[in-house]
Amino acid sequence: MKKYGFIGCGNMGGAIASAVAKTIPGECLFLSNRTKKKAEDLALTIGAMVSDNIEIAKNCDVIFLGVKPQMMEEVLAGISGYLKKRNTADFVLVTMAAALGIEDIRRMSGVDARVLRIMPNTPVSVGEGIVLYAYDEKLSEADAAEIVGSLKAAGECIALSEKLIDAGSVVAGCGPAFAQMFIEALADGGVAVGLPRKESVKLAAQMLLGSAKLTLVSGKTPGELKDAVCSPGGSTIEGVKALEDKGFRGAAMDAVLASYEKTLRMKTKK
Numbered sequence: 142m143k144k145y146g147f148i149g150c151g152n153m154g155g156a157i158a159s160a161v162a163k164t165i166p167g168e169c170l171f172l173s174n175r176t177k178k179k180a181e182d183l184a185l186t187i188g189a190m191v192s193d194n195i196e197i198a199k200n201c202d203v204i205f206l207g208v209k210p211q212m213m214e215e216v217l218a219g220i221s222g223y224l225k226k227r228n229t230a231d232f233v234l235v236t237m238a239a240a241l242g243i244e245d246i247r248r249m250s251g252v253d254a255r256v257l258r259i260m261p262n263t264p265v266s267v268g269e270g271i272v273l274y275a276y277d278e279k280l281s282e283a284d285a286a287e288i289v290g291s292l293k294a295a296g297e298c299i300a301l302s303e304k305l306i307d308a309g310s311v312v313a314g315c316g317p318a319f320a321q322m323f324i325e326a327l328a329d330g331g332v333a334v335g336l337p338r339k340e341s342v343k344l345a346a347q348m349l350l351g352s353a354k355l356t357l358v359s360g361k362t363p364g365e366l367k368d369a370v371c372s373p374g375g376s377t378i379e380g381v382k383a384l385e386d387k388g389f390r391g392a393a394m395d396a397v398l399a400s401y402e403k404t405l406r407m408k409t410k411k
């Protein structure tokens with residue numbers, strides 16, 4: 142059985158480790174974190190083992206890198222010597238760092254390693270996430286599929302060519318913040334017309350969940366589904382006009398463009 146190591150068990154590393162623990166037995170999962178208590182607490186919750194960066198670099202077949210992009214160089218420099226002693230066919234580095242590509246991870250690790258780049262979003266913590274992934278010719282389709290298979294409890298795993306990962310990350314990865322703002326705003330509107338806050342948030346969130354599901358399963362476009370709610374002369378079309386008057390769709394598109402441009406600026410700064 143392959144050994145899965147996690148270096149960095151914060152918000153995202155922890156969420157991914159928790160998802161992998163639903164598929165891979167705990168005795169094959171090794172957690173390391175700068176603040177050890179975080180790894181210890183998570184290990185207890187998901188039934189994994191506590192380890193450290195060096196032991197993971199020496200022994201694990203699949204090494205998830207869950208540290209912030211700005212920490213990656215230092216973390217990989219710390220384990221590079223141990224990775225260099227291994228055959229590159231014996232381990233895969235899995236990076237989830239925003240704005241760092243497959244070649245960046247190879248350069249920082251000092252090893253011509255096999256790398257799987259994943260880009261998860263926050264709903265992976267409830268099993269309804271998106272994990273975008275990309276890899277190059279050094280990693281076989283079968284090995285990539287095995288690692289992606291270990292992530293199935295996180296949500297939908299979707300392959301993208303590496304050049305589209307940044308664009309995909311903005312919609313899927315930044316999108317949850319935009320969606321929460323929409324839920325919050327709808328709930329505020331509900332409160333303004335008399336709903337208690339708790340009920341209003343619940344209605345807005347469940348409505349968005351159901352609407353998203355309808356988009357995914359109905360085979361209809363978002364426009365067709367919107368039209369189906371708008372009766373002629375009815376109340377919904379008045380709300381739609383209010384959103385159009387305030388430039389709602391343009392604002393949502395601008396949010397995606399702004400996040401994408403910032404991602405590109407972060408990459409050129411590296």
Ligand SMILES: NC(=O)c1ccc[n+]([C@@H]2O[C@H](COP(=O)([O-])OP(=O)(O)OC[C@H]3O[C@@H](n4cnc5c(N)ncnc54)[C@H](OP(=O)(O)O)[C@@H]3O)[C@@H](O)[C@H]2O)c1
Nearest residue numbers: 149150151152153154174175176207208209210237238239
């Ligand atoms: N959050 C998201 O929505 C999201 C989405 C997609 C991708 N990502 C990516 O996921 C990665 C982690 O982000 P995050 O939001 O989970 O950050 P985070 O909560 O700050 O987690 C980073 C973790 O790395 C640990 N760490 C730092 N240096 C370390 C070292 N030398 N050895 C071992 N562990 C170390 C930190 O430990 P301490 O407890 O000591 O601070 C912390 O627990 C980033 O690369 C980010 O780009 C995040």
